[in-house]
Amino acid sequence: MNIYVCHCSNTFNYGSMMMGENFIRYFNEVTNASHHYYVETEDDINIQRLRTATGIEEIYPTAVNSLFIRPLNKYDYLLSEMRFINLVSDFARKIDLVVVLGGDDFTEDYGWKDPVINALRFSFLKRQGIRVVLLGQTMGPYHSFRVSLMKHILGRLDQIYPRDEITFSYLKDMGLKNISMTDDLALLPLSKQKAREKLKQYITYCPSELIYRYAKEGDRDSWIDFNCFMADIILNRYPDKKLILLAHVLKPPHVDDRVIVKELFNLLNEKYPERILAKTDELYPYEVRDLIQESLFVVSSRMHPVISSIQCVIPAIALSYSSKYWGIIDGRYGLGDYIIDVRYLNYNEMKEKFVELIHKIEAEYEQIEEKMSINNAVAIRSIFNALESIRDL
Template sequence: MKTRILITHISQTLNYGSAMMALNLISRMKPLLPNSEIYCECDDYHLDRLKVGTGIHDLKKFDALFNTKLTPITKVKRYIFGNDESIKKITDNFDFLIVLGGDDLSETYKKGALLKGSVYKSINKKCKVILAGQSFGPFFGSTRTMIRNFYKDISIITRDDNSFEFSKELGIKKLVKSRDLAMMPLPHQQEFAKIVEDYSDLHPNKYITMVPSGLWHKYTEDKEGYIDMWKQLIKNLTKRYPEFKFVILGHVLGPAKSDDRFVIKEIEKSMSSTERENLIFITETIQPAEARQILGGSFMVITGRMHAAVSTFFMRKPAISLAYSEKYAGVIGRGLELPDLIVESRNQTWGKQSPLLEEVDKKITYVEKNYKELTKKIDIKVAECTALVEDQINFIVSEILQCKKKSA
C-alpha cells in the first residue's frame, strides 16, 4: 500500500519563493520514496507548473476546502475537537501532512499561528504533521502558552537559528535545525537558464536587479510614498551606474493582494520614456529557476522579497534586503551571517525624501568596497546552508520510512 503524502502551502506557484521550496522538496523526496503518492494543495494550473518545475509528472492535486466563513473562535472549537470536515478529509485520506514554511507561524502573524496550531494538533492525532522550513515565533505571554499546547507534539524544522532557539525553549519535542528549502539548486536549473538569452541587453554583472514588493502595507500605510521611494531609488541608481541596465523584476505575481506587478506598473507608468531608457521590466509569468537565473546574473540585487535575496545569494551574488519582518534577521542576518545587507524598513518614512534612500545608498557603497570578500563569504555560508537543507529532507524521508515500517 502506497504512503499518501499531502503537501500544503504550495497553492501559489506565482509566489516564486513558495514555489522554490516546493520544487526542491518534491524533486528530492520523490525519488527516495518511490512507493508514495504526493498530493499538492493547489489547482490544476499550479499543479502543472509544479510538474514542469520538478519534472515529476505523477503529482496529484488536493483541495483542503477549509471553511473561510466561520468566526475564528468557532474554527478553533471545531479544529480542537476534530469536528471540521476539512480536517476529517485530510486524516481519512493521508498518512503525512507536510506544511511548507514561510513566516506565517511567526510573531508577525500570531493570530493565524494560533488558528493553524489548533488545526495541526487535531490532524496530528491521526495523520503525522511535519512543519518544514519554518520561521517560528517568538510568541509571548498567553499566546506563548497556547502556542506550546498546540505545537509541542508536532515535528518542526526551523529555517533559522532564532526560530530554533525559541522552539527549543518552548519545549517542542521533535525539533530540527535547518535552513530555507530554497537554499539548494533548483531542479533543471541549467535548462531554465536559457531565459537570459531572451534579453539581449543583459550581460553578466552589467545590470542591477530590483524587486519591489507588492506587500507595501507591511512597510507603511503610505502607498504613494512607498511607490515614490522605489521610483527615486531607481533614478538614483541609473545616475550612479550610467553604463548599467536595470531589471525591475516581479517575484510574487499572486495572489492579487500581494502581486508585485501592482507596484511595478505604478512605477513604470509614472516614468518618462527617457527615465525608462535603461530599464527592463520583467513581470510576465516565468519559472522560479528562470527568476533565479536573472537574479544571479546581476552585479547586485535590491529587494523587498526575501526569497529573491535567497536566490541571489545561492547564485553567489550580494543582495540588499528591505526588511519588514523577523524572517530577514533569521534567514539572512544569522543564517548567512550577513546582517549588514539588511535595511530595517518597517515603520519608516517613505517617499522621495525617505531616509531609507540614504541607508540603501550606504549599503550599496558597502557592497562595492567589499565585493570580493562578500562573495567569498556568501559562497561559504550558502554551502553550509545547503548541507543543512539536505539534512532537513533526509529527516522528512526518514520519518516517512520509519512510520511505514511501524505500520507494516
C-alpha cells in the first residue's frame, strides 16, 4: 500500500518520532508486508532518521499538505464543503491510506480553529475515496457550535482511535460510531531499544521551553527558579546520583528545549560540580530510553519522556500543561497522583507538591513498577488491536 503519514514531520521532537517509527515498524509486522510510507516533512533528514531507527528503507519524503493542490484558505474550505471545488491533488489519488498520528491537535487546548480546519481537510480526502484514520489521538472537549460541527465532520472518517479513556468516552457521548480505543504508540518498544541493567545511577529531568507559557503564574524567571528548586531537592536528597538535563524537543527554535537545558546547566554546575550532565546533542529516541533505564526516576515537563519512563518501568513525575497527560498517565495507568498540573497551581504550591511526590515515589516505588508492568501489557494489546483493525479496513 501507499500510506501517507501526517504529524511526524519533525523527528527532533522525540515524541513525534517515537509514534512515527513505531507505526511504520509495527504496521509492517502486523500486515506481514512492506508498504511505501510517504511522510510529510520540510527536511529530508527526518526521513533518514526514520529509516535508520526502523531499518526500513521504503520511507519517502513528501511536502506538508501535498495531498492538496495548494494551501487552503477560508473560502476554499467553504467551497469544498459545498462541493463547488475539489482541491485534492493528483498525488493524493495514489494514496491508499492516510494515517494521522496522535497528539493533541484535535483538542481546543490551543484554540478551536486548527482542530476544525484539520478535520475538514481530512474529510475532503475521505470524500474522494481515500481512507483516513486518526491514530492515537487526544481529542476534545469542543464547545459552542463546534460540538455539532466536529461530530458531523469527524463522523465521515473511516476510524478514530483515541489513546485514552477520557477521549473515548467523550467522543462516544458525542454520538460518534467510528471510534475504537487504543493507546499511545510510544508505549511500544522501539526498534533499536535494548533492555539495560537498571543501575539507578541517574535522575533524568526533561525541562521544557514551552510549558511556562501555560503555567498559572506564567513568568519565565519564576519557572527557572522552580526548576532550580527541584534540582536542589534532588541533588541534596540523592548525593550519590547525577542529574541529567535532557532536551526532548530540539525543533522548531521557539520551543527548543536546549535553551533551557543550557541555562539550567550554567546555573547548577558551579554549585554541583561534575554532578550535572546536559544532553543537548541530537539523539534517537532509543538513546533517550537508554538513559531513562539507568535512572532512579524521571521528572519531565514534556509528556513523552514520561511515556518512555512508563514503557521502561521507571517511576516519573509529570509536570502537565494540558489534558493529554491525565488521559494516559491517570486514565490508563492510575498514576495521576504523580502529575503536577502547572495550569492550576502557583509556584509555592508546586514546590510543596514536588517534595511530597519525592517521598511518595520512595514509599511506593515497587507498587508503581507493578502498575506500569501490568498496564503496559494491556496497552500493547490494544495498540496491536488497532493496527490489526486498520489492516482490515
